Amino acid sequence: MLFRTARMAPAAVMVGLLAVWAAGAAQTATGSTPAVPGEAAPGDGARNGNGLRNGDGARHRDGLRDGAAEATGLSVRLGDGTDLRAAEAVHPRAPERREESVRLGERGSAREVTATADVGAAGNARADAALGALELDFGGAVLRTGAVTASCTAARGEPPAGQAGVTGGTVTVAGLPPVELPGDAAPGTVVALPAELGRVVLNERERDGYGSLTVTALRLEPSTRADGRAADRHGTGVAAARVRCAAAPPEPARIAVAAAGPGGEPVGGAAFEAVRAQDGLLETDCVTDDDGRCELFELDAGPHDVCVVTVPPPWTPPGQRCRTVTAVAGSTVDAGPFPLGRRVPGRTGAGARTG
Structure with missing residues (x-):
């Protein structure tokens, strides 16, 4: 029989149970897991309902037991109905995707959109996503970039790592000077757009409780003023070069x-x-x-x-x-x-x- 239990005094057990019940009630009420400062929606390192400990080298959930790698070159979802995902790679069923030219309706276009995803026999993961250029009119402003890239690696027994970059990125609002996007932005850099048109997040990192890392080179969140409806990370907006890596957990x-x-x-x-x-x-x-x-x-x-x-x-x-x-x-x-x-x-x- 396999036991995973901490030794505690009876009083400590009762206090712990009450704390767990209160935390569970709070999470149920909010529908989310509390975030750790500096990270976007990470796991909390606690054990889940299957007895697994999250994110500390213990066995992952079933979907990550052999490692995972995913990449998307470009994802666009806007209030006018534009909804497109270009160059999606997932290990092992679709390890490589490439689209030379992508039309975004009347909004604009992208070229040389690529994605690769691989997990080796040793359980180490790598994913890469890129596009050669992007031009997009998102209502009151135009986003233009040169090359946009993101990559991540995850080696067994080590935390995953990633990097991202944007070349020649600008957002132009009529009658105003272009807003330049830094090419070597620190993780999680936010660029607010003029005229309350939204914001751009660069080199975004997200870690979950199962040891995976997601890197998004550029994410545009247009405001309701620009796009006609609210935007959020999983709603309207643009994600250019997004990758996700998780290595297989260490052998027990x-x-x-x-x-x-x-x-x-x-x-x-x-x-x-x-x-x-x-x-x-x-x-x-x-x-x-x-x-x-x-x-x-x-x-x-x-x-x-x-x-x-x-x-x-x-x-x-x-x-x-x-x-x-x-x-x-x-x-x-x-x-x-x-x-x-x-x-x-x-x-x-x-x-x-x-x-």
């Missing part, structure tokens, strides 16, 4: 344990547990078989306190019940045998144990 670790009597004979039925040393989280337990062995599996890498919990009669626990063992991702570490004593029939106290 295992620790092999054994129970042996005073003469080295194997002892079956001895129960062991592994507690993560850094925070006291009980990760798993096992019971030895007739050969006196069992494995503590699905562990995070790092130090664990491995302890003998119970032993069957006539055996007695070792004098030192616990050892600190460092688990290694993708490997089985042998913790060695734990020597048990044997209770002498008819004796109690100090003379009741041998070995």
